[in-house]
Amino acid sequence: MHIRFTKMQGAGNDFVVLDETRGRLPLRRAHYRRLADRHFGVGADQILSVRPSPAPGIDFEYVIHNADGGQVQQCGNGARCFARYVRSRGLTHQDVLRVQTLAGVIELHLVADGGVRVDMGRPAFAPARLPFDAAGLRPLPQGSGEKWPLALEDKGVDAIFHVAIASMGNPHAVLLVDDVERADVARLGPLIEGHPRFPERVNAGFLQILDRAQVRLRVYERGAGETLACGSGACAAVACGIRLGLLERQVQVHTRGGRLEIAWSGDPADTVFMTGPAVTVFEGSIELPDELPD
Ligand SMILES: N[C@H](CCC[C@H](N)C(=O)O)C(=O)O
Numbered sequence: 578m579h580i581r582f583t584k585m586q587g588a589g590n591d592f593v594v595l596d597e598t599r600g601r602l603p604l605r606r607a608h609y610r611r612l613a614d615r616h617f618g619v620g621a622d623q624i625l626s627v628r629p630s631p632a633p634g635i636d637f638e639y640v641i642h643n644a645d646g647g648q649v650q651q652c653g654n655g656a657r658c659f660a661r662y663v664r665s666r667g668l669t670h671q672d673v674l675r676v677q678t679l680a681g682v683i684e685l686h687l688v689a690d691g692g693v694r695v696d697m698g699r700p701a702f703a704p705a706r707l708p709f710d711a712a713g714l715r716p717l718p719q720g721s722g723e724k725w726p727l728a729l730e731d732k733g734v735d736a737i738f739h740v741a742i743a744s745m746g747n748p749h750a751v752l753l754v755d756d757v758e759r760a761d762v763a764r765l766g767p768l769i770e771g772h773p774r775f776p777e778r779v780n781a782g783f784l785q786i787l788d789r790a791q792v793r794l795r796v797y798e799r800g801a802g803e804t805l806a807c808g809s810g811a812c813a814a815v816a817c818g819i820r821l822g823l824l825e826r827q828v829q830v831h832t833r834g835g836r837l838e839i840a841w842s843g844d845p846a847d848t849v850f851m852t853g854p855a856v857t858v859f860e861g862s863i864e865l866p867d868e869l870p871d
Contacts, residue, residue: 589834
């Protein structure tokens with residue numbers, strides 16, 4: 578099948594965007610994996626599908642698949658690209674969009690400088706919301722938050738790491754580190770992502786606090802590996818940092834791919850706002866086999 582796509586990136590987190598507003602493409606898991614494949618396909622961290630409004634008051638449905646082909650609840654950098662995409666292709670003329678994801682409805686605001694501001698919804702910290710199996714674990718309280726002990730068995734050695742956890746609709750575990758560039762993301766990332774206490778796996782964030790309003794963040798993403806930036810991961814890391822009493826309400830998040838602005842009041846009833854770039858890189862098309870082995 579012949580697929581037309583748009584390649585986009587938000588702070589270096591890159592996406593294949595598909596327009597399914599005039600009909601669903603017959604894609605299965607293996608097709609999403611092939612589109613994301615950087616050698617046999619287009620190459621991307623996630624595949625974003627733009628689908629028609631599912632209900633009154635909602636402008637579009639926003640569907641997200643990771644590079645491993647799995648469908649997931651949320652993608653913050655993708656949300657900004659989604660907004661830029663539908664506007665630039667004339668699928669909407671609105672400056673504010675409400676889109677339905679698996680995690681619920683989020684609101685996208687196109688801002689003048691080409692960036693997009695996203696209301697990412699409320700963070701959640703209860704283990705059951707990720708899900709995280711906290712049975713038998715005693716959290717370390719800190720500020721109004723806590724850190725959870727996570728035993729990581731590596732080369733036969735059991736080490737205990739304390740992580741903060743948060744859901745932005747998708748699950749995040751955040752490890753505080755002294756220097757993100759020296760953090761062993763390649764080794765610890767997969768151990769955290771696939772840890773049995775996260776039954777649906779987890780995005781593993783490595784957070785370095787520079788001061789109360791600036792952080793550096795690397796994220797080993799569930800289903801994609803380390804990406805240059807993770808929008809929902811930035812929201813989760815800042816929300817955890819605020820709860821631990823380490824951060825103010827407005828934080829600049831420096832990622833390897835660019836800078837994101839995150840704002841949260843610290844009240845779990847309030848939503849988290851993320852502002853950042855959204856860039857179209859190129860348009861293209863690809864021939865995909867109708868059948869691909871799973
Ligand atoms: N890997 C994530 C989905 C993409 C999130 C990220 N690209 C973002 O910008 O939020 C997950 O499995 O939950």
